[in-house]
């Protein structure tokens with residue numbers, strides 16, 4: 104199946120590393136122009152941009168903390184003036200701040216909710232407005248199987264990612280009439296910086312819970328994101344799709 108995104112403009116939040124990095128690369132390979140958002144990892148974002156430019160793709164990087172309304176506004180002002188349109192939004196940026204419930208600081212709760220959920224809300228609001236102008240668009244929210252399985256020390260993360268599933272469904276219903284599809288992808292245990300500590304600490308035990316008996320690669324998730332961004336997924340909206348080697352059903 105050929106996925107053709109030529110002529111499309113895509114924004115990937117948290118595109119400097121991990122799943123966002125791979126998604127930016129695969130979207131560009133499919134022909135999209137890609138805006139790679141980052142917050143702290145400027146060098147890594149530059150590397151992704153260079154990789155895209157070397158392969159002949161059009162790409163920009165833009166620093167913005169997606170939990171900060173004025174920075175998100177600046178990001179979308181840039182997209183509007185530079186590209187004039189937005190076809191694909193991947194709400195990928197995320198953080199974890201694990202702690203047991205009774206020990207969890209309000210700051211840890213707020214940080215995780217603000218980045219994973221409020222950030223997606225802010226970006227979706229601006230993106231939907233731009234997409235409505237063309238009566239088309241694809242929004243892909245990166246949730247987690249942590250939203251449906253729960254996990255020790257992750258009340259903040261599970262709440263944010265569960266909220267993102269509900270947000271996806273509500274947006275899908277509200278935006279369907281505007282030609283905008285909204286779906287959520289639920290990664291399992293993927294080999295990135297985010298999961299490195301838990302893989303080191305409990306890797307073997309976790310592998311036993313994964314029927315396909317391996318951790319996922321960023322490309323396992325990015326392939327689905329690119330499919331959902333393409334016109335081959337035009338009849339799919341409001342869905343939550345795990346990419347977890349079967350972890351959520353074991």
Ligand SMILES: NC(=O)c1ccc[n+]([C@@H]2O[C@H](COP(=O)([O-])OP(=O)(O)OC[C@H]3O[C@@H](n4cnc5c(N)ncnc54)[C@H](OP(=O)(O)O)[C@@H]3O)[C@@H](O)[C@H]2O)c1
Nearest residue numbers: 117119120121122141142143144169196197247293295297
């Ligand atoms: N890895 C897994 O096993 C796994 C499993 C389930 C779900 N997920 C989800 O998948 C997504 C990507 O995770 P990953 O594993 O690729 O993590 P990662 O390698 O740690 O990358 C996280 C990305 O999010 C960006 N980011 C964090 N806070 C930000 C903010 N306030 N504003 C803008 N960007 C911000 C980071 O950018 P800077 O470094 O530039 O700040 C980085 O590019 C996340 O939503 C995560 O929750 C991952």
